[in-house]
Amino acid sequence: MICGKVRKRLSLFLDGRLGEKERRKIKAHLVSCSRCAQEEEALSRTWEMLKEGKEIEVSPNFKAQFWERVTREKSKVGSEKRVSVFFPRLWRWSPALVIMTILLLGVGMYFKVLPGRRVSEEEMQIAGRLGLLEDLGVIQNLDWLDDFETIKQR
Amino acid sequence: MDPDVELMLKFKNGDTSSFDLLLDRYQEKIIVFAQRMTGDRSEAQDIAQEVFLRVYHAAGKYQPKAKFSTYIFRIARNLCLNRLRERKHRPFSLDCPITTAEGRKKSRDFIDPSPHSSPRAALERKERQILIREAVDSLPPNQKMAVILTRYNDLSYEEASKIMGCSVGAIGLLLHRARGTLRKVLAPHCKG
CATH class of the missing domain: 1.10.1740.10 (RNA polymerase sigma factor, region 2, helix turn helix motif)
Structure with missing residues (x-):
């Protein structure tokens, strides 16, 4: 077997990934070729060396921290759900709410504006005397009109 | 199942x-x-x-x-x-604390020495550990992952290939390349 071909297969050889026939050929080559045998030895040692050193430790609180996080997220999701459960219902009612608001505003305007439009005979007479008939829509307060009449008389 | x-x-x-x-x-x-x-x-x-x-x-x-x-x-x-x-x-920064x-x-290069070893042996082991970590870290991401999955997590080529989304042959190639690089860097520091 050629050295180049053997070296390309050494990694698979070391991991036991080769078929029996190929494995035997490489083994035989390693017995006869010291350079390839050295290469195989070096690869094997460096692979072993990787596991040297301190083992990675798992925090003893890992599981407790996890369940704590789950509980925290659940309560967060719960409060979000409560909000989202309330708002869609409100959203469903929103057209009715808009109509109600418009109606209330309309009624309010009616009671606020209309009394001003119900101009009494007396007001009409005063406004007529003062030449303010055209402005009656604006000046709708009898007291003001009285004041104007008083001022005019003076 | x-x-x-x-x-x-x-x-x-x-x-x-x-x-x-x-x-x-x-x-x-x-x-x-x-x-x-x-x-x-x-x-x-x-x-x-x-x-x-x-x-x-x-x-x-x-x-x-x-x-x-x-x-x-x-x-x-x-x-x-x-x-x-x-x-x-x-x-x-390599100097930033862990x-x-x-x-x-x-400190990034601090590894607890064994309480039973001499300061010199502890220092040597510390240096080797840094060397190993740096050698693995220096590998391209896919080679590094193949090494970690198979060497440190003891997974098979088949399982590593499914995790990494590649063929079993590709895992073999990645490990072959990774071994070559690690050998160049680490072999002079191997014991024996």
Whole structure:
């Protein structure tokens, strides 16, 4: 077997990934070729060396921290759900709410504006005397009109 | 059926204790993988928590299409790669301290010496550990992941290929290349 071909297969050889026939050929080559045998030895040692050193430790609180996080997220999701459960219902009612608001505003305007439009005979007479008939829509307060009449008389 | 898949299906049906068993079985494996990938203990614990949270929340939609270990390692792989990508965009110093799980700050090159060894032996071991870590870290990401999965997590080529989304042959090639690089760097420091 050629050295180049053997070296390309050494990694698979070391991991036991080769078929029996190929494995035997490489083994035989390693017995006869010291350079390839050295290469195989070096690869094997460096692979072993990787596991040297301190083992990675798992925090003893890992599981407790996890369940704590789950509980925290659940309560967060719960409060979000409560909000989202309330708002869609409100959203469903929103057209009715808009109509109600418009109606209330309309009624309010009616009671606020209309009394001003119900101009009494007396007001009409005063406004007529003062030449303010055209402005009656604006000046709708009898007291003001009285004041104007008083001022005019003076 | 894979016993871990069974546990996951039990959890899907409301048995919380099954998830607890999965935590017992996989917490160490996922932390080892994440720590080797990121080189940071605190970040590894954080990634592992995130991995289990994702598995926990995905239980409702869980379909056993592969071994459970493949499923959970794929999630861990994706999260680690995301973290490494994010890290590329932030300044990083080799001298910056590592935060341990207990919240202690460790210098990047500090490794606890064994209480029974001489200071000289402890120093030598410390140097070797730094050398090994740096050699593995210097590998291209896919080679590094193949090494971690097969060497540190003791997974088969088949399982590593499913986790990494490549063929079994590709894993063989990645390991062949990684071994060549590691051999050049580490062989002069091998004992014996």
